[in-house]
Amino acid sequence: MSRTSLAEVEERFNAVAGSADLGTLADQLFAIADLFDREHGLRRNLSDASRPAEQKTQIVRVLLEGKVGTAALETAVAAVSAKWSRSGDLADALERLGVVAASAEAEAQSRLDDVEDELFRFGRIAAANLDLHRTLSDAALPAQAKQELLDSLLTGKVAPTTLRLIRQLVAHPRGRSLEGGLEEFGSLVAAQRQRLVAVVRSAVALSEEQKQRLAAWLRTSYGHDVHLNVEVDPRVIGGFSVRIGDDLIDTTIAGRIEEVRRRLAG
Structure with a gap:
């Protein structure tokens, strides 16, 4: 399985999974993987690297829209947009992410x-x-x-x-x-x-694109996938802060003001 393609799909999965019911997401990804396994012609068409990605994503949207949640649909769209060395890799990737979603649910339940x-x-x-x-x-x-x-x-x-x-x-x-x-x-x-968990505090909700860019940057910086838990906090004033374990990355105006206060007090 192509590591690059899998990383691309995982990035999209990480961006959309946070707002989904993880157990339901796991079941839906398993069902999509099973569908692609069962329908050989469909799988071949969707994993064909010579077909335009837009054509394949349109097929998936028509096939799945309204039948699965947004997170499962967007993950499937990312999967058929990626390039795989063999057709079976498409279903493998979706099943793998189903296991990840189920594991994340167990982690959230401390189990x-x-x-x-x-x-x-x-x-x-x-x-x-x-x-x-x-x-x-x-x-x-x-x-x-x-x-x-x-x-x-x-x-x-x-x-x-x-x-x-x-x-x-x-x-x-x-x-x-x-x-x-x-x-x-x-x-x-x-x-x-x-997988690391980052607590992000922002004055406003982050867009999906902003979340993807932040998760990609953190993954590069830490060498691990990073799950974002985003908290909207008006006290932040502007910018955002990211806490991973004991590390704090603070770009907020409130954080800068507090830093100035500490320096003046010192």
């Missing part, structure tokens, strides 16, 4: 550790229970039947994100073994903690 542990433990349980493993890996068994089995086994016993990820993997293995898929999803969940 990311639970999800990592539960994915690992479920893999061990399935490996030790041959009947369960055979049933979940049976290509002839309808996906809905597998998901209903998982619901009966895991509902209320694992985090909702864990169940969401295992349901996706079992219903849509996409050529992966159960063990391989759980390991892949577990790695993506673990990578979630490497």
Whole structure:
């Protein structure tokens, strides 16, 4: 998968995901990825680098508008606008971002550790229970039947994100073994903690373009993806401030006034 193309899609995803319900966003990205996997002709057309990006984005908008939320739609538009080395990379990228959205929801609920542990433990349980493993890996068994089995086994016993990820993997293995898929999803969940969170305070709401530019600049500066939590605060007066951990970048007028006061007091 092209790192450059994936980075472009992730940038758009980061810009639009903050205002979305993350669980719903994950489900919708999974559904779009599954659609592209299922409809081979559609996937080939949308991943064809020789087709104009405007043509492909128009197809996606006609196909998905009104059926998924804005965040899922804009992520899909970014995905078909990017250039991929093989057609399967398009669905791979969307599924990957679905896992990221689900992981971010677990992180917001302080359950990311639970999800990592539960994915690992479920893999061990399935490996030790041959009947369960055979049933979940049976290509002839309808996906809905597998998901209903998982619901009966895991509902209320694992985090909702864990169940969401295992349901996706079992219903849509996409050529992966159960063990391989759980390991892949577990790695993506673990990578979630490497993402930085920036608290941005601004006198006015930032536009999507401003958020994208700021996130891109912070990613370059820190070497990690940065999730923006934007707070509109009239006390800022002008400019904005960004806090990442103990680091503070303050371009606000209020911050400059306070700095002058401190110097005068010193």
